[in-house]
Amino acid sequence: MSKAPAELKYVETHEWLRLEADGSVTIGITDHAQELLGDVVYVELPAVGSVLAKDAQAGVVESVKAASDVYAPIAGEVVAINDELVGAPETVNADPYGAAWFFRIKPADASVLDGLMSADDYLGQIGA
Numbered sequence: 099m100s101k102a103p104a105e106l107k108y109v110e111t112h113e114w115l116r117l118e119a120d121g122s123v124t125i126g127i128t129d130h131a132q133e134l135l136g137d138v139v140y141v142e143l144p145a146v147g148s149v150l151a152k153d154a155q156a157g158v159v160e161s162v163k164a165a166s167d168v169y170a171p172i173a174g175e176v177v178a179i180n181d182e183l184v185g186a187p188e189t190v191n192a193d194p195y196g197a198a199w200f201f202r203i204k205p206a207d208a209s210v211l212d213g214l215m216s217a218d219d220y221l222g223q224i225g226a
Contacts, residue, residue, distance in 0.1 A: 100129045100130035101129045101195070104217045107214035107215065107216070108215040108217065109171040109215065110215075111169045112128045112134075115214065116199075122202045122204050123172065124201075124202050125199065125201055126195065126198055127159065127190065128195075128220070132194045135159060135166060135190075136164075137188065138160070138161045139161060139162060139187055139188075140160040140187055141159050141183050141190065143156075143179040143184065143200055144179065146176050146178060148176045150173060151170065152170060152171070152172055152173040152210075155170075156168050156169055156170040156176075157200060157201070172210050172211070174203040175203065177202050179200070179202075180201065
């Protein structure tokens, strides 16, 4: 059964978002996404300093089953990436909402977070 922490926001492409105290937004993939992928073996992340448009490809996650794009759920500048994830991609399977965050973005417009899905909405969408 997929989990979706209530304090996060979600998008249809299975990314989660967490607003940080400094105004940046941390982004990762959901528990449901990692379950569908299976054992993750490779993660490609965006470059720090790159400016991403909403819904632009921001990275790639590969598993023993498939490769899947990771999208920027909001527009903004990448201010940090999770370097540890590149060396230990299996962390995505073990801790998708914690240690396996993908990147942090400085949003072009933080108010867009208000229009994203709640945990209940997301779980309803995936039929959980």
